[in-house]
Amino acid sequence: MKKLVEWFFLGFLSLLLKFRYRVIVKGRENLNPETLSKPGGVLFLPNHPAVLIDPLSVALSLWPKYPVRPMIVEYFYYTPIVHTVMRFVNALPVPNFDVGSNSFKRKRSEEVVQTVINDLKKGDNFLIYPSGRTKQTAEEIIGGASAVHRIINEAPEANVVLIRTKGLWGSMFSRAFTGTPPPFFPTLLRGIKYVLMNFIFFTPRREVIIEIVPAPADFPYKATRLELNKWLEEWYNQPDGLTKQEGTHPGDSLVLIPHTIWSKKVSEPWIKDANNQDFDMIAIPNEVQDKIVEEISRITQMKKENIRPDMSLDKDLGMDSLDVADLISFIQDYFEVKNVSPLEMTTVGKSMAIASGLIVCEETVKDTSIVNLEKWFKEVPHHKLEMPAGETLPEALLKTCDRYKKRVAAGDERSGILTYKDIKLRTILLAEYIKTLPGEYIGILLPSSVPAIVAIFATQLAGKIPLLINWTVGARHLEAVVKLSKVESVLSSWAFLDRLENVDLDGIEKQLVMLEDVRRKFTLFDKLKAFYLSLLSPKSILKHFNSDRFTSKSPAVLLFTSGTENLPKGVSLSHENILSNQKDILEIVDLYSDDVFLSMLPPFHAFGFTVSGLLPLLAGFKVFFSPDPTDGSKLAKQTNDYGITLLCGAPTFLKGIFKAGIRENFNSLRLCVTGAEKAPPELFRLADKFGKKDVILEGYGITECAPVLTANRPNKEHAGVGEPLPSVELLIVHPETNAVMPKGEQGHILARGPNIFEGYINPDIAPPFLNVAGKSWYKTGDLGYIDEKGRLIISGRQKRFVKIGGEMISLASIEDALLESAVSNKWPISEDKPSLAIVAKEELDTKTKIYLFTDFDTTLDEVNLTLREKGFSNIAKVSEIKKIKEIPIMGTGKIYYRLLESQYLQNQ
Known part of the structure; x- marks a missing residue:
């Protein structure tokens, strides 16, 4: 049956191609047992002048005698319709390094190459482009691409066949007009339109020549990677003589064919000169130039004196996409440059210019917005909101969905606009799948988005506990999370991971399950069943999933925060913890049915999970999700575009929004809540420029407290972090004696209430509770006092942690990591006294800085590398090293950190 479908489908495609292309195949007769005498399969190596057309033409020219398995970039592999075809031919998806690099993509790439090697040995045939991408100029440039060289070396059983396609440079499917791959469906639809305009049979036809040549006697099987690539480039770029202008220099002729018989007009090409340097090298600081050369030398193993600014990264230096990705990661990390595009990284000089800021790469994000603004702004009745009744979060959500039904609930630029009815249906459909997954916990690795919030509710409905995973903290943290939770499945998304740059996912890569793959598994029966269930009452739905057995005390989510030493702490919050906190929020702040929330905080952030994620959907007001809290300009624009009235975030993120915005962006904004770190005066000054200073409310929260403890009240005088929530009690005790302190005197802040968790899942961490006056209190680890009006004033942190970008960083774990690496770094660590210490200084208007004190010589580069x-994220970065004669210690033998702060950092 499969053969019959294959013949029909490929025959149909062959017929369609003939309306526009006259394909001439040369040398197919040379493929025979004599020329393909090796025992393995055939490795077909074509050049790549155009998307879609050249792989299709080549595959059809080899079929049916040599069916091939292509390697295809992931974003194209998972395109609707294309994906069905690719699965049919057993294609292999490869990561797209043009939009970012991370450890997961690098491992995926390695796995694909190894699969090709193994299956070639078994006799499978593969169609692989040595360049790895469609060409940008008339010449085929392979540069330092390494996959084909590795395959040939590790699969000597494979037969090698070269394929040269000519005549497609200048096609609408080539990069000749923009320098970038044309969008697939719009270009295809345009082509179909032209064919119809020509009454199908009269379409001007493009001549395409496909030459098939078994590897000749001089094929460099044993050559180095660069020698092989150079040989292939020369073979592909032989003059084709298709136009009068060509034939005297290598590369493809630019062939322009009219689109219709009614006009001789052709498109004007734009050929990008990859080596063009439109910047002044003199303006690039010498230290930047030296650093880039040093890094390129490390990657390529070339001597620094042989690396020149005019050298191309691929053709001259032999850097492949993974090498360029490493260089980009270095530039983004060391020079703190954002949005570095691999397509802009063409020469050494250009890399220097990007690192120095002379060239700013614009973020080229494909517009995936499918937001129906008319639907989004549909008027709803204005009324004050309250939390629905329900012991658990899924029960509360189902009741809200039944109440509001077709009212708009949420949206993002990928998912579009969803009503409560849509949210309910999607939650039920995904819950049916999640209940089949093993384990108590289901990891969720997604940014602020509709899929993230649906995955959270679906996990709870399925009787599992969502584990929100922080992808920014490094492999060390992730490995500990997996070990502690024993999580077996982590829901994520190809669309998200594809754009995730410079992130190490080593700890959880084996557990990843992609939502795109899950979605394709849903059958018509699955969807009909979910639709039927969505018509039932909340009670019946909960009973179907057996999640009616859960009570308000049952775990609702597992979040991880930084640990006291090196391990993260697992915080299990119950349904009661979260729901009581949300009810308190609605009691102190008036929220209305026509409010609109902009959710930007990631779900792994306690505030992002509860207030930015759950609250809008449970209470019944619209929420628009945006995945990147650091993209101030986009968030400012979205605040205006979607009529945002409510905004929440850490001060760092809010400052970015106000800095990037203009007054009209914030016309609709009526409330802006900040927390996670102290709100600096600069935030209020920025908001005041737009007349929004009074809309800012500062609060105080902790992950273990679900998370809000205090908040300033609207229309009341602001002081500190405000008053406790209605269900929260605060107590100030002496940090050492635990004696209750009088009002106005500083001490250790204790808290109690229904929102506070019951303890960590870590078996080796002592409960963070203290009995005072016959009651159990949670030890916050912060110092402060309560003023005469009952408002909490925080004065400092007791624990050796700092908050940077809203994330807790353990100073002790940084020290331990550096000590563990002392031997390999050849640092002279003393055995009888401390040789290094880490201290952090938190400033009001600047980023918190981490200082390393040592009694030996080292460099910032060495320390941060x-x-x-050791698995730390880029947030945990030492800002400055201070070498001193001796690290001070107290009488107890412990490092005297306070002396380091007061003696060496007081004037910083």
């Missing part, structure tokens, strides 16, 4: 190698 060590931290990255």
Whole structure:
């Protein structure tokens, strides 16, 4: 049956191609047992002048005698319709390094190449482009691409066949007009339109020549990677003589064919000169130039003196996409440059210019917005909101969905606009799948988005506990999370991971399950069943999933925060913890049915999970999700575009929004809540420029407290972090004696209430509770006092942690990591006294800085590289090293950190 479908489908495609292309195949007769005498399969190596057309033409020219398995970039592999075809031919998806690099993509790439090697040995045939992408100029440039060289070396059993396609440079499917791959469906639809305009049979036809040549005697099987690539480039770029202008220099002729018989007009080409340098090298600081050369030398193993600014990264230096990705990661990390595009990284000089800021790469994000603004702004009745009744979060959600039904609930630029009815249906459909997954916990690795919030509710409905995973903290943290939770499945998304840059996912890669793959598994029966269930009452739905057995005390989510030493702490919050906190929020702040929330905080952030994620959907007001809290300009624009009235976030993120915005962006904004770190005066000054200073409310929260403890009240005088929530009690005790302190005097802040968790899942961490006056209190680890009006004023942190970008960083774990690497770094660590210490200084208007004190010589580069190698994220970065004669210690033998702060950092 499969053969019959294959013949019909490929025959149909062959017929369609003939309306526009006259394909001439040369040398197919040379493929025979004599020329293909090796025992393995055939490795077909074509050049790549155009998307879609050249792979299709080549595959059809080899079929049916040599059916091939292509390697295809992931974003195209998963395109609707294309995906069905690719699965049919058993194609292999490969990561797209043009939009970012991370450890997961690098491992995926390695796995694909190994699969090709193994299956070639078994006799499978593969169609692989040595360049790895469609060409940008008339010449085929392979540069330092390494996959084909590795395959040929590790699969000597494979037969090699070269394929040269000519005549497609200048096609609408080539990069000749923009320098970038044309969008697939719009270009295809345009082509179909032209064919119809020509009454199908009269379409001007493009001549395409496909030459098939078994590897000749001089094929460099044993050559180095660069020698092989150079040989292939020369073979592909032989003059084709298709136009009068061509034939005297290598590369493809630019062939322009009219689109219709009614006009001789052709498109004007734009050929990008990849080596063009439109910047002044003199303007690039010498230290930047030296650093880039040093890094390129490390990657390529070339001597620094042989690396020149005019050298191309691929053709001259032999850097492949993974090498360029490493260089980009270095530039983004060391020079703190954002949005570095691999397509812009063409020469050494250009890399220097990007690192120095002379060239700013614009973020080229494909517009995936399918938001129906008319539907989004549909008027709803204005009324004050309250939390629905329900012991658990899924029960509360189902009741809200039944109440509001077709009212708009949420949206994002990928998912579009969803009503409560849509949310309910999607939650039920995904819950049916999640209940089949093993384990108590289901990991969720997604940014602020509709899929993230649906995955959370679906996991709870399925009787599992969502584990929100922080992808920014490094492999060390992730490995500990997996070990502690024993999580077996982590829901994520190809669309998200594809754009995730410079992130190490080593700890959880084996557990990843992609939502795109899950979606394709849903059958018509699955969807009909979910639709039927969505018509039932909340009680019946909960009973169907057996989740009616859960009570308000049952775990609702597992979040991880930084640990006291090196391990993260697992915080299990119950349904009661979260729902009581949300009810308190609605009691102190008036929220209305026509409010609109902009959710930007990631779900792994306690505030992002509860207030930015759950609250809008449970209470009944619209929420628009945006995945990147650091993209201030986009968030400012979305605040205006979607009529945002409510905004929440850490001060760092809010400052970015106000800095990037203009007054009209914030016309609709009526409330802006901030927390996670102290709100600096600069935030209020920025908001005041737009007349929004009074809309800012500062609060105080902790992950273990679900998370809000205090908040300033609207229309009341602001002081500190405000008053406790209605269900929360605060107590100030002496940090050492635990004696209750009088009002106005500083001490250790204790808290109690229904929102506070019951303890960590870590078996080796002592409960963070203290009995005072016959009651159990949670020890916050912060110092402060309560003023005469009952408002909490925080004065400092007791624990050795700092908050940077809203994330807790353990100073002790940084010290331990550096000490562990001392031997390999050849640091002279003393055995009888401390040789290094980490201290952090938190400033009001600047980023918190981490200082390393040592009694030996080292460099910032060496220290921060060590931290990255030990699995720390880029947030945990030492800002400055201070070498001193001796690290001070107290009488107890402990490092005297307070002296380091007061003696060496007081004037910083």
